Amino acid sequence: MKNVKIGTNVTISHYTNLYGCELGNNVFVGPFVEIQSNVKIGDNSRISSHSFICSGVEIGENCFIAHGVMFTNDKFTENRDEWIERTTSIGNNVRIGSNATILPVKIGDNVVIGAGAVVTKDIPNNTTVKGNPAK
Numbered sequence: 418m419k420n421v422k423i424g425t426n427v428t429i430s431h432y433t434n435l436y437g438c439e440l441g442n443n444v445f446v447g448p449f450v451e452i453q454s455n456v457k458i459g460d461n462s463r464i465s466s467h468s469f470i471c472s473g474v475e476i477g478e479n480c481f482i483a484h485g486v487m488f489t490n491d492k493f494t495e496n497r498d499e500w501i502e503r504t505t506s507i508g509n510n511v512r513i514g515s516n517a518t519i520l521p522v523k524i525g526d527n528v529v530i531g532a533g534a535v536v537t538k539d540i541p542n543n544t545t546v547k548g549n550p551a552k
């Protein structure tokens with residue numbers, strides 16, 4: 418763990434790789450999680466084991482990220498040498514099911530994302546989506 422800003426009452430399990438990120442109060446991080454630089458995680462949010470949270474992702478408060486959730490921060494361009502970082506924002510009270518993949522999108526508040534979903538588009542507040550592509 419390197420350069421991590423940690424709030425109060427935060428739990429970080431063993432076997433995690435966290436660097437340059439910011440965790441709010443009462444955040445829980447399960448084992449085998451990687452959280453990259455510039456990620457922010459809001460108060461009371463929970464990141465379950467085996468999830469990967471890359472640079473460019475911001476997660477709000479009271480969120481539940483289940484197991485093996487994968488975030489991304491680019492979309493691949495035709496030129497393989499070119500890399501454009503894209504961002505993802507997750508609102509408050511969002512629940513993301515196990516093994517979901519989140520492309521760079523904006524997700525509102527009170528959203529539920531089904532297990533195994535592939536999220537390719539923005540999701541408005543108070544919505545449940547599932548499937549690939551998630552609808």
Ligand SMILES: CC(C)(COP(=O)(O)OP(=O)(O)OC[C@H]1O[C@@H](n2cnc3c(N)ncnc32)[C@H](O)[C@@H]1OP(=O)(O)O)[C@@H](O)C(=O)NCCC(=O)NCCS
Nearest residue numbers: 465483484513514515529530531532533534545546547548
């Ligand atoms: C998406 C979800 C919230 C929907 O819950 P629900 O409203 O109770 O859904 P239902 O079980 O009534 O199923 C409704 C329909 O959606 C389908 N469905 C349910 N979950 C699905 C999913 N994750 N992906 C694709 N389809 C799904 C069902 O097959 C059913 O289809 P049908 O109408 O053709 O029969 C829930 O199934 C889910 O995926 N929760 C995440 C659980 C999780 O990952 N927990 C982590 C714990 S560690």
